[in-house]
Amino acid sequence: MTDLPIAAAEEAATRTDTGRRTAPFVPMPPAAARAATLAGAVITVASTFMSWTYTTDFPGDLTVSGYPGGLQVLTLISALLTGVIALGAFQVRGLSWLNPSRSNNSVLLLALATLGTTWYTVIDITAKLGGLANLDPGAFVAFVGALVLFTGALALPIDRHPEEAPDAEHYELGWAERFPVAVRSYVWLREARLHHSELRVSDARKLNPWLQRLAIVVVYALGLKILTYGLATDYSDIFIGYLIVVAVGFWGLGAGGLLQQFQQLTRRNKRFSATVGVIAAVAYPFAQNNEHWANLGVSVLIVGTVALGLNIVVGLTGLLDLGYVAFLGVGAYTAALISGSQFSIWSGVQFPFWAAALTGMAAACVFGVLIGAPTLRLRGDYLAIVTLGFGEIFRIVVRNLDGVSGPKITNGPNGIAQIPDLSVFGYNLGANHSVGSFTLGRFANYYLLMLVITVIVVLVFTRASDSRIGRSWIAIREDETAATAMGINGFRVKLVAFALGASLAGLAGTVFAHVTNSVVPDPYVFSGPVPPNSAFLLAAVVLGGMGTVSGPILGAALLYVIPEKLDFLSKYELFAFGIALILIMRFRPEGIIPNRRRQLEFHEDEAQAPGNRPMGDDTVPAATAGA
Amino acid sequence: MTTTIPQQPGPAAAQPPQALLEASGVIMRFGGLTAVRDVSLTVNSGEIVGLIGPNGAGKTTFFNCLTGLYVPTEGTVRYRGAVLPPKPHLVTQAGIARTFQNIRLFANMTVLENVLVGRHTRTKEGLFSAIIRGPGFHKAERASRERAMELLEFTGLAEKAEHLARNLPYGEQRKLEIARALASEPGLLLLDEPTAGMNPQETRATEELVFAIRDQGIAVLVIEHDMRFIFNLCDRVAVLVQGEMLVEGTSEVVQSDERVIAAYLGEPFEGATQAEHEQENDA
Numbered sequence: 001m002t003d004l005p006i007a008a009a010e011e012a013a014t015r016t017d018t019g020r021r022t023a024p025f026v027p028m029p030p031a032a033a034r035a036a037t038l039a040g041a042v043i044t045v046a047s048t049f050m051s052w053t054y055t056t057d058f059p060g061d062l063t064v065s066g067y068p069g070g071l072q073v074l075t076l077i078s079a080l081l082t083g084v085i086a087l088g089a090f091q092v093r094g095l096s097w098l099n100p101s102r103s104n105n106s107v108l109l110l111a112l113a114t115l116g117t118t119w120y121t122v123i124d125i126t127a128k129l130g131g132l133a134n135l136d137p138g139a140f141v142a143f144v145g146a147l148v149l150f151t152g153a154l155a156l157p158i159d160r161h162p163e164e165a166p167d168a169e170h171y172e173l174g175w176a177e178r179f180p181v182a183v184r185s186y187v188w189l190r191e192a193r194l195h196h197s198e199l200r201v202s203d204a205r206k207l208n209p210w211l212q213r214l215a216i217v218v219v220y221a222l223g224l225k226i227l228t229y230g231l232a233t234d235y236s237d238i239f240i241g242y243l244i245v246v247a248v249g250f251w252g253l254g255a256g257g258l259l260q261q262f263q264q265l266t267r268r269n270k271r272f273s274a275t276v277g278v279i280a281a282v283a284y285p286f287a288q289n290n291e292h293w294a295n296l297g298v299s300v301l302i303v304g305t306v307a308l309g310l311n312i313v314v315g316l317t318g319l320l321d322l323g324y325v326a327f328l329g330v331g332a333y334t335a336a337l338i339s340g341s342q343f344s345i346w347s348g349v350q351f352p353f354w355a356a357a358l359t360g361m362a363a364a365c366v367f368g369v370l371i372g373a374p375t376l377r378l379r380g381d382y383l384a385i386v387t388l389g390f391g392e393i394f395r396i397v398v399r400n401l402d403g404v405s406g407p408k409i410t411n412g413p414n415g416i417a418q419i420p421d422l423s424v425f426g427y428n429l430g431a432n433h434s435v436g437s438f439t440l441g442r443f444a445n446y447y448l449l450m451l452v453i454t455v456i457v458v459l460v461f462t463r464a465s466d467s468r469i470g471r472s473w474i475a476i477r478e479d480e481t482a483a484t485a486m487g488i489n490g491f492r493v494k495l496v497a498f499a500l501g502a503s504l505a506g507l508a509g510t511v512f513a514h515v516t517n518s519v520v521p522d523p524y525v526f527s528g529p530v531p532p533n534s535a536f537l538l539a540a541v542v543l544g545g546m547g548t549v550s551g552p553i554l555g556a557a558l559l560y561v562i563p564e565k566l567d568f569l570s571k572y573e574l575f576a577f578g579i580a581l582i583l584i585m586r587f588r589p590e591g592i593i594p595n596r597r598r599q600l601e602f603h604e605d606e607a608q609a610p611g612n613r614p615m616g617d618d619t620v621p622a623a624t625a626g627a
Numbered sequence: 628m629t630t631t632i633p634q635q636p637g638p639a640a641a642q643p644p645q646a647l648l649e650a651s652g653v654i655m656r657f658g659g660l661t662a663v664r665d666v667s668l669t670v671n672s673g674e675i676v677g678l679i680g681p682n683g684a685g686k687t688t689f690f691n692c693l694t695g696l697y698v699p700t701e702g703t704v705r706y707r708g709a710v711l712p713p714k715p716h717l718v719t720q721a722g723i724a725r726t727f728q729n730i731r732l733f734a735n736m737t738v739l740e741n742v743l744v745g746r747h748t749r750t751k752e753g754l755f756s757a758i759i760r761g762p763g764f765h766k767a768e769r770a771s772r773e774r775a776m777e778l779l780e781f782t783g784l785a786e787k788a789e790h791l792a793r794n795l796p797y798g799e800q801r802k803l804e805i806a807r808a809l810a811s812e813p814g815l816l817l818l819d820e821p822t823a824g825m826n827p828q829e830t831r832a833t834e835e836l837v838f839a840i841r842d843q844g845i846a847v848l849v850i851e852h853d854m855r856f857i858f859n860l861c862d863r864v865a866v867l868v869q870g871e872m873l874v875e876g877t878s879e880v881v882q883s884d885e886r887v888i889a890a891y892l893g894e895p896f897e898g899a900t901q902a903e904h905e906q907e908n909d910a
Contacts (some may be wrong), residue, residue: 451766458756467748467757467768475733475744482731485694487719487748487811496754 004594021164022104022157025192033155034090037107040149041083044114047145050138053125058134059235062125065138071121074241075142078117078249082110085256089156100162104156105194106256111146111153113248117241118146124237152501161193182498193289194255212265216273219262220280228287229610231296231561232452239565279450285444286435294443296564300451300557302512303531305457307540307552309504314538315546316465317497318477319376320384322526323391327502329524330367331360331509333398335417337409338518343416345409353422357453357510364506365499367394372498376491379480391526391534398521402410414522422514424449429514453511457504458549464500465547473497529573531560543584544593554592647672647815647846648693648723653702654809655688655870662688664870665702670815675837677846677861679854679881681890685870686850690819692720694725695850706815720748721740724813726804728820728850734793738784738803741792742775745810754841775810782806782836805836809845816840818849822856858882866890 024033056063060070068076086107088099099106122139125130167187207215226246233239244421253259266273285294310324338359340350351359375386384422399405402412410416421430421442429445440448464470472493475483484490512532513519522528527535536559544555563573584591648670655663663685667704670676680686691697693704695711695718699836704711711718733741742883748773756764768860779785782802792803801821808816818837837847837860851857857864858878865875868890874881881887 012757155746288660463758463760464754467759467764468747469750469754471736471740472747473746474736474740478733480729481696481715482727482733485696485719485725485727485731486745486807487716488744489714489716500754595681 011445021160021162021195023160024157025154027150028152028155030157033152034086036148036152037086037111038083038152039158040078040111040145040147040152041086041114043145044079044118044142045083045145046151047138047142048072048079050141052121052139053129053134053136055129055134056376057129058125059237062121063136071124071238071241072118072142073237074245075114075118075121075146078110078114078245079146079149081249082107082114082153085110085252086153088256096257097261100261101255101257103159103256104153105159106252106258108155108158108194109248109255111150113252113528115146115150116244116248118142120244120558122238126239130365132367159195160191161195164191172536200612202583204451207265208270212269213272215262215267215275216269220273220276224280224283224287228284228293230565231293232288233565236566236568243562271360272287278451278455282448285440285447286438287605289439291441291443294441294447297447298443299531300553300560301447301454302508302515303537303540303560304556305450305454306458306505306532307507307537307544307556308454308461308549309501309508310537311460311541311546311548311552312464312473312497312504313501314541315548316470316477316551317473318495319494319498319601320380320387321498321501322384322388322534322538323371323394323536324387324392324505325503325524325526325532326371326394327364327368328509328512329394329398329519329521330364330502331506332513332519333410333416333509334360334363334472334506335510335513336419339416339419341416341419343411343414343418350420353424353510357507360506360510361503362506364509365503368502369495372495372502376494376498388526388534390409391524395521395524398524402409410521413521415518419513419517419519422449422511443489443515446511450508450511450515454553457507459550460504462501469493469496527574540579543581543591545593545595547595548591548593551591551595558592595626645672646670647674647707648848649688649705650693651703653689653692653704654694655685655697655700656700662870663699663867665865666870666872667702668865668875670783670846670848671845672814672846674863675841675849675861675866677857678848678850678867679698679852679857679864679865680873683869684867686867687819688870689867689888690725690850691819693817694723699889714749719811719813722812722814723817724808724811724815725817726801726819727807728823730797730800730804732792732800732803733805734791736792737788738779738790738792738795739772739788741776741807742778742805743771744808745807746771746775748811778806778809781839783807798825798832801825801833801834806841808838813845815846815848816853818847820850820852822851823854834860841863 026033028036049066051065052062052072054063057071060072062070062072084095085099088095088097089102089104091102096102122135122143125134126138171183171186173183173186176186228244230239230246233242240293250259284297288294301503306324306328309327310321311321313324337344337346338349338351338356341347371387371390375383375390378386397406398410399410399412401407402414404412421428423429427433427445429449430442432442433440433445457549465473472483473486474486475486476490476493480490523530523532524534527533537556540555540559541552542555543551543553543559544553558576563569563576569576588594645654646669648668650669651667652662653663653666666689668676668678668687668689678686678689678692688697692699695710695713695715698713704719706721706723709721711721713721736744750767752764752767769883776785776788776828779788782805784795784799784803784806787799795803805816805818805821822833825833834856837849841847849857849860861878863876864878864881866873866881866884866887868886873886873890874884876884
C-alpha cells in the first residue's frame with residue numbers, strides 16, 4: 001500500500017520496507033531507549049502515589065500519600081497510557097492493537113503529554129506557593145520520571161517526514177540569514193517534522209460484530225467520562241493540565257492509528273454508533289446533578305446547531321457569510337414575540353412550542369431569501385462584505401424598533417424580557433422533574449429539548465449533503481462556472497442553501513430565546529466577547545472542520561467551554577481566540593475533524609502517488625496490518 | 628430530447644440529416660474588441676463537425692456563445708429550431724453539453740460524484756425529497772447511479788469511480804469531463820480541445836470515443852489543434868481566423884484551401900482576400 005519515493009537514505013535515518021524514514025532524536029542503543037521509556041513511565045506512575053507538596057494551599061489535595069489526587073490523576077493516567085502504548089509499539093503480544101501502526105510517534109507524543117502535565121504541575125506548585133521548598137520528594141520523583149520517560153521516547157526511532165530537509169543554503173530566509181543559530185534551528189525543525197500520514201490500520205471486519213459494538217459503546221462511555229471530568233474541574237490549574245493531556249494525548253493516539261481504527265469501526269457500524277452517540281448525549285445531564293453544566297450543555301448545543309447550519313452555507317456551498325448570527329436573532333425575536341411575554345407587542349399571543357418553532361424557522365427562512373436574493377449574485381469577498389453589512393443592519397434595525405426611532409415592535413435595546421418557559425406536551429421545561437433517582441432541572445430539560453433539535457439538524461445536514469442538491473452545492477463550491485455548465489442553476493441552488501441555513505439557525509433561535517428568558521439586540525453582532533456572534537460561529541466551523549457534521553459541534557464546544565473554564569483568560573479572550581485561529585490555519589487548515597476531501601486538498605504534498613489511493617468518504621484507506 | 632443509453636446505438640445516424648444547431652450571424656464584442664464576427668455554423672444531427680483556427684481565433688469565445696456563458700452581441704443561436712436561452716444551465720437543460728479547454732472538474736469530488744452532478748438536469752429530487760427520503764428518492768438516486776456507472780464503463784473509468792477526480796491522470800480527467808457532459812443526456816456535445824496534451828495513443832483512444840458517442844446519435848462539435856485528429860474525425864470542418872469564418876466544408880476542401888494553409892503557416896499569400904486586408908487594417 002505504501003510506496004513512498006525512496007530517496008537516498010541518510011546515515012542517521014533508516015527506512016523500513018514500507019518506505020518510512022525513521023530516526024531517533026537522541027542517540028541511544030535501542031534497548032536502552034525502550035528500557036528508559038518503560039522505566040520512566042513506571043517511576044512517573046509511582047510518583048503519583050506519593051505526596052508532592054505538604055500544604056493544602058495548592059488547589060487539589062496533593063499532600064496525600066497512597067492515592068493520587070487532583071493533577072496527579074492526570075499524570076497517572078497519561079503515564080499509564082504512554083506505558084501501554086509503548087508496549088504496543090514494542091509489539092508486546094496482546095497490546096499491539098492499541099498502537100495499530102506500531103509507530104513510536106504515538107509514544108513520543110503521549111510522553112510529551114505526560115511531561116507537559118507533570119512539569120506544569122511541579123512548576124505551578126513552585127510558582128504559586130513560592131519556591132522549591134514547597135515540593136515534597138514525590139514531586140522531584142515525578143519531575144525526573146517524566147524526564148526519563150520523555151528522553152527514552154526521544155531515543156526511539158521516530159517516523160520523520162519522508163523528504164529530508166535540504167541544507168541551510170537551500171532556504172531563502174532573508175534577514176534571518178544573518179543569524180546562523182536561527183538558520184540552523186530552522187533546518188533542524190524542518191528535519192524534525194514528524195510524519196504519520198501513512199497509517200496502517202487493521203481491518204475491522206476481522207473482529208466479531210458484537211465486539212465491534214462493544215468497543216463503540218466503551219469508547220463513547222469513555223468519551224462521556226473524559227468530557228464530564230473536564231467540566232467537573234473546578235479551578236483553572238487542573239483544567240490546563242487536563243487540556244494538555246487531552247489535546248496532546250489525542251494527537252498521540254491519532255499518530256498511532258487508534259483513532260483511525262475507531263473511525264473505521266464507527267463507519268462500519270454507522271447506525272449503531274449514531275444511536276450510541278445520541279444515548280451518550282442523553283446520558284449527559286444524568287451524569288451530573290449540576291445546573292451549571294446543563295446550562296453549558298444547552299449553550300454548546302445551541303451554538304453547535306447554529307454552526308452546523310452555517311456549515312451548509314460555508315462548508316458545503318462555499319459562500320462566506322459573515323452576518324449569519326442575524327438569522328439566529330430572527331428566530332429568537334420571532335419566538336419572543338409569540339411567547340406570551342408581557343413585553344411583547346402581542347402579549348396575549350402564546351403559540352405552542354411546535355408552532356413557535358415552525359414560525360421561527362419560517363421567519364428566518366423569509367429573511368434568508370430576502371437577504372440572499374440580492375447578495376447571492378455576488379461572489380467571494382464581495383458576498384462576505386455584503387453579508388457582514390446585512391448582519392449589522394439586522395441588529396441596528398432591531399435596536400431602532402423601539403417606538404421612538406421607529407415603530408414599537410422589539411422594545412429597542414431593552415429587548416423582550418420575561419419570556420415564559422416552554423411547555424412541550426404538558427411537560428413544563430421550567431420546573432424540576434424527577435426521573436428515577438435523578439432530578440432534571442430547568443437547563444437539563446432545555447438540554448434534552450435542544451438535543452432533539454440538534455439530532456433533527458444533523459439529519460437534515462447529512463441527508464441534504466448526500467443528495468442531488470448537496471452534490472450541486474459542493475459542485476458550486478468547487479467550480480461555479482463548470483457547475484452551471486452542467487445545468488445547475490447556481491443562483492437558485494445557492495439561495496436554497498442560504499435559506500436552509502437560515503431556517504436551521506432560526507429553529508435554534510426559538511429555543512435560545514426561551515433558555516435565556518429574554519432577547520436583546522446586543523449578542524447579534526459580527527464579533528464580540530459573548531458567544532453567539534458571527535465570528536464565533538464561523539470560527540467554530542473552521543476550527544472543527546468545514547463540511548463535516550461533528551466538526552462544527554466540536555468546534556463550538558471547544559470555543560465555548562475553554563474560555564468558560566479558564567477564568568484568567570477573560571480579559572484576553574479575543575486575543576487567545578485569534579492566536580488559536582492563526583495556529584489552526586497554519587498547522588491544520590482542514591480543521592480538527594477533517595473532511596477527507598479537504599484534508600487531501602490542503603496536504604497535497606503529502607499525498608503520495610496520486611491515483612493509487614481510493615478516496616471516498618466511505619472507503620477505508622489501508623487495511624493490511626493484521627496481528 | 629434524446630435519452631439514448633450507450634448500449635443502444637441511436638437511429639439518428641440513419642435518419643435524413645436535420646439541422647440541430649444553427650448559429651447565424653453571431654457577433655461577440657468585448658468593448659472595442661470584436662472576438663467573433665458574423666459567424667454562421669450549422670451542425671446536423673449525427674454529424675461530427677470540427678472547428679479549427681490559430682490561437683486567439685475566437686474558437687472558445689464562439690463556444691461560450693453557443694453554451695450561454697456569453698450572450699452574443701448580435702446574431703442568434705438556435706437549437707432544434709428554438710432560440711437558445713442566454714443562461715448556461717438552461718442551455719444544458721435544452722440538450723447541449725460541453726467540456727472545457729482547461730479541465731474544470733470538481734476536483735475534490737469523486738469520479739462518480741462528478742458524473743452524478745452531470746445528471747442534475749435529468750433528475751428532479753429537491754431538498755425536501757432529500758430530507759424525507761421517500762421511496763421515490765431512493766429509486767431516482769439508484770437510477771442516477773446506475774446511469775452514471777454505465778457512462779463510466781463507457782469511458783473506461785468504472786474502476787476509478789471512488790477516486791477523487793483530482794487524483795486521476797491527465798488523460799482520464801479529460802475522459803471524465805466527457806462522461807460528465809454525457810450524463811446530461813445531450814443531443815449535441817461540444818468538446819473544447821479534447822486531446823490537448825495527449826500522446827498519440829491517447830489521442831487515438833479519444834478519437835474512438837468520439838466516434839462511439841456519434842454512434843449513439845449525439846452530434847459533436849469539436850475544437851482542436853491536432854489536424855490529423857480533426858481530419859480523421861470530422862464530417863465537416865470550419866476554419867475560424869481572427870474571429871471570422873474563413874471556410875467551411877469537408878476535410879478535403881479545407882485541407883486544400885490555400886487561405887487555411889496561409890493562416891496556419893503564416894506564408895505570404897498573393898491572392899489574399901478582401902477580408903484579410905480589412906483585418907490587417909483593423910489591427
